[in-house]
Amino acid sequence: MEYLVSASRGLKSQLSLWSLSKLSVSWSYKLQAEACAMGVFYFAVLTLLPQSSKCAELTETKRDGRDGVILLFKAGEPIPVTTWSVKKPFE
Numbered sequence: 001m002e003y004l005v006s007a008s009r010g011l012k013s014q015l016s017l018w019s020l021s022k023l024s025v026s027w028s029y030k031l032q033a034e035a036c037a038m039g040v041f042y043f044a045v046l047t048l049l050p051q052s053s054k055c056a057e058l059t060e061t062k063r064d065g066r067d068g069v070i071l072l073f074k075a076g077e078p079i080p081v082t083t084w085s086v087k088k089p090f091e
Contacts, residue, residue: 026076047068
């Protein structure tokens with residue numbers, strides 16, 4: 001089976017996996033994908049974690065200064081195979 005990964009950004013950010021054989025969405029998550037890497041049977045997505053307003057006030061970091069999560073998916077499966085937490089180092 002062949003799939004297409006799509007990511008939309010903005011107020012209604014969404015990551016979706018489309019089944020090309022069924023011409024329909026197999027699954028989707030409401031998250032903002034910052035980056036995506038594809039393999040033959042797997043794909044990985046980097047998404048930033050939500051930043052609390054108190055933390056934003058204290059650090060005044062930009063959007064790209066937040067911590068994130070890398071999600072590894074097997075094509076066709078809605079539950080990540082594994083996840084990795086990534087942290088932006090202090091400068």
